[in-house]
Amino acid sequence: MNIQRKLLDTKLKIDWLLIILTFLLMSCGIVLVYSATQNSSDVFYKTYWFRQIIYFIVGSFAAAIISLIKIDYFKRLAFPMYFLSLAGLVFILFSGGDLVKGATRWIDLGFFKIQPSEFAKLAYLIVYSHWLAKHPVSFFNLKSFAVPTILFLVPFALVLRQPDLSTALVFIAISLSCFYWVGLTTLDMFLLISPFLSVLLSISKFAYSQFFWGFLICLVTLTLFYRKLPKLVTSVFFLANVFAGYVSSMVWALLKPHQQKRVETFLDPMNDPLGDGYQVLQSMTAIGSGGTYGKGFGAGSQTNLSFLPEEHTDFIFSVLGEQFGFLGSLLILILFFLFLWRALSISKLYEEPFVNLMVVSVTSVFFFHIIVNIAMTLGLMPVTGLPLPFLSYGGSFAIASVVMVGFLLAMRYQGGNR
């Protein structure tokens, strides 16, 4: 009775637009996985599109149930879920897990391979929202960073150890967006990321990078003056920038040529014709050859995409670009943009910090995945191996993505109910 009452009560709050966008994107994903795998000679590959449908159905059911869960339960379950997910990460670290391409990321259940780091992301964003909603961070109170830092470092280190750099970066994206939402100003965020910019500028081969670094230091200095942060924080940021700039260029000089090469390859995959660079070149060629209208569904993959070993997962966007062209890609990008915008706009509706934080962190995860993945297939970013939400094939990730939509629905659905 009670559940039914709620359903009736809040029917108007169901976010149909978000649901429709999700289903549109999932359908496109199935079509693309189908077309990417049908030319394969491996019979197992040919069942991928069907498996993907099953994952989406499983995910949708999960999402539907999650959207009905009271917000209090999210909060209550935050820490237990977090520790459970850590247990999963520790488990694969010690069990050895299933070794794919030199990294252990999966627990094999026989019928399904679980990727604990995908679910750790979910648990992490809940626990972060829960904690930060009650304990906002501020540079004026450094102690406020203590717990968030610990919460961050443990899963981050475990995922990094797998090693799975790209998923580890997602944890950073979640943390930064949450910090931004509670307590830190836009300028604070700039200060927070400035040391990384310093490192990048000081090792880049770009002609005026030294000049830009100087400019960055000036900006940082000005910001620090303007913000009037505590002396300790001010000096830490200033020194971190100067230090990052100098030390990283010194460390860079000390690195052996092959180590430098490895970093350069990561930053610019074209440096490595043996591995990633080749894939990116193929991906760019495939996308570019799609032209404005594309080669049509199922076409083209025979000649070009069979070069790409990851076409149904990380490089699914190249299938899209080749077969559906600029217009098709644009359409998907618009869908993604609408999806993100719609998701973010939930935060406008309510004042409850937990709800807002959940919304922002989920949106950030999607945003990060979308940008990093597509930019990679276009040769704009390093090859990291982050899948594209709703489009890439992959059990754990597909389910986790739909479950995150469930989070969004739950927030929108019940955000007002205290």
Next chain:
Amino acid sequence: MYKKASKNEEKQDRNLKILVYLMLMFFFFGVIVSRLFYLQVIQFEENFNRSENNRLRQVILRAERGFVFDRKGRILVRNRPSYQVVLQSMSLPKKKEERDSVFVRLLKIHDLEGKFLFDSLSLDTAFQRANWIRNRPIQILEDATSEEIALIEERSSDLPGVSVLIESRREYPYGTLLAHVLGYTGEISEDQLQEEAYKNYSQGDRIGQKGLEFEYDEEFRGIDGLKVIEVNAAGREVGVIEGMSKEPVAGMHLITTIDLEVQKIAEQAFPDSVKGAAVAIDPRTGEIIAMVSSPRMDPNIFSLRKRDRNKEWAKVALDSTRPLTNRAVAGAYPPASVFKLVTAGAGLEHELIRENTHFSKSCTGGFQFGARYQKCWSSHGNLNVLHALRISCDVFFYQAGLLIDMPRINEFGERFGLGSKPLGVDIPGERVGWLPDSVSFNERNHRTGWRWTRGLILNLAIGQGQLVTPLQQAVFIGSLATNQGVYRPHFMKEIQTVDAKLVKKYEPIKIREGHMKPETHELLLKAMDMVVNHPGGTGKRGAVPGVRVGAKTGSGEWKKGEKTHAWYASVAPLDNPEIAVAVIMEASGGGGAVAAPVAQKIMQKYFDEANKEKETQ
């Protein structure tokens, strides 16, 4: 200080943040859309052509394997080009009928004598494989002759998807010469791929499997390069993608300590019908100047076509004389009378015998020990240590052995490189020797239940019952003569890059103290000298005119009724030793008669070469 913001401010703040977030989204999506526009609209033609008419292909540029040289820079191992005819499955016609016609055309090709190049069964298998192996070429004719290549090339327009690749294969210009030391290469095995040591290797890599090829594989192999090429519809290269290539880095050259001229003579002097080994080293540094193991094998068989290779391989692998074994380091033999130098040395060192010591029993052709009668090879009368060594009298050493006892004798032998500690020579497969005493003898024979008795000392004192390798024997006699320490025997002199830049230079490593009292040293040198230069010495045939050679012969009994193993260990010049030679010839007779001439030729050549060098300087 941090102020709690009012509700209104908070809302404003939130709206600002949403705006910033949206701007970020706009920015990144904008970048992606413009990149898409650039690739798909502006660069469309270029990309489309590349994907449709031309295809990209990765070609691995194999690094050339480093060469092996002798100490004077003469080539011992090099590479030769080898042509492979392959199928490029990406360029084979898609339609079945066209594919079949390529198949039929290939089948019809024959040379001038009417011999067909391909057989339908293996060609069919290759075409089957081409259906699912897309990214690498499939070999259909291995190590083709230039005539065969010409036949393919002149029909190339009718054979889309068939192309010729050049690879380099190992060539050993002197065939069996030094084969056991040089080793050979082979494709990496499944088991090796699992090993930690081979984690940087991948399937299909050819790696050193034996000898120096194995030991210095890291240095030889270099770094494979890669290029990305564009090929046209027929599979021919039309261009290279700039900036995507990685030049291969050729492997490094190994300069060995071997002297090719001496090695040649050693190989000639050592008959192929006789099993055994010969080793020549420089005792001052451990440099190995020559090494022969017989029977021999030709490592060039590993560069043959697969079918011939397997046939030849089976022949050598199944041969009961075990031609693959390097007997110079992996053959363990009783040291025979050469070991008398150890017995004598230990006695002198501990002052249990002196130059003028005569034992109570003189040699009457044998020695009564308890109920046992141990024979000597002749009756020599009552001798002192020098003459006992010269004539190799067993009876003297029976009594000496009983007096000195094995621990002292073995300790003396170990000082000069004998025993169960490996010498650490830089090729795989080194066996260690064995110097038994009462403890180790019982330990080793605990299963059979044979127990140590004092009577065993009689045998051990004359070198029957221990095990030494020919390499150990050479190291032993050499360091005995220098009295300056035992140096690790080795082949590596230098490692150089292709453009002759020095990468690594071998520095001699002292592995045993190798020292005795000067009086002992002097007497042993005198004895070794008498073996060769005294009219009644057993090693006269090892003499080299103009050089003071010292030596010790040995004739090891190993089976009743068979000829003895012939040992000869020599060193020269005695006053400043430069070369030590050990020769063992299995079941060939007396050491002084059979093995000494081999060692003599090796030394003769060595000093001829040295003199020649001196003259030219």
